[in-house]
Amino acid sequence: EVQLVESGGGLVQPGGSLRLSCEASGFTFRSYWMHWVRQRPGKGLMWVSRIYIDGAKTTHTTYADSVKGRFTISRDNARDTLYLQMNRLAVEDTAVYYCVRDGGSTETFLDNWGQGILVTVSS
């Protein structure tokens, strides 16, 4: 059974930093693109970032414009763990953050979601 368990959320002041982690199990983690998706309170889904490390050990990452330069996605395939380093946090970054597996090979679809972790940015 695929499991994705996020941790590291909480309350942080504007301008602060936080690192989210996502421990994966039940599948061959290194073989999949992994994503972060967030959802502000009462709002819709917003994609944040994705990452993959290919056979040549090249890391491929993509970011939403709203987090580019502030957030950094990374992964440790030896530990089956996905990370999201969030710097210069703003009130608008308050959201539930989901760790998500990409089930596609040539097309993207998000087939397994973690339970989500709440990040609150407030003074």
Added chain:
Amino acid sequence: QSVLTQPPSVSAAPGQKVTISCSGGSSNIGGNSVSWYQQLPGTAPKLLIYDNDQRPSEIPDRFSGSKSGTSATLGITGLQTGDEADYYCGTWESSLSAVVFGGGTKLTVL
């Protein structure tokens, strides 16, 4: 403002059928596959449809998907009160190299 456009809400009676539309453009739906997600209240989203019309094995055949040009549609037949949820379409946006979602549609089963 979402890249993909969905109606904010739809409703129908138990046992009836409902469709939810998702409209985009040539750089997203027009050139990439569409997926649909169901989010029950207070829970994480769940994949319903992928590659426009494919269902994961655990999803009942009451749920179906289709795509034509730059639009996609989710269909749900035999509506049940347990289907009350928010539904989102998603796809790859080639011009942004990003995943994009619709704004979500709230389904009410009257």
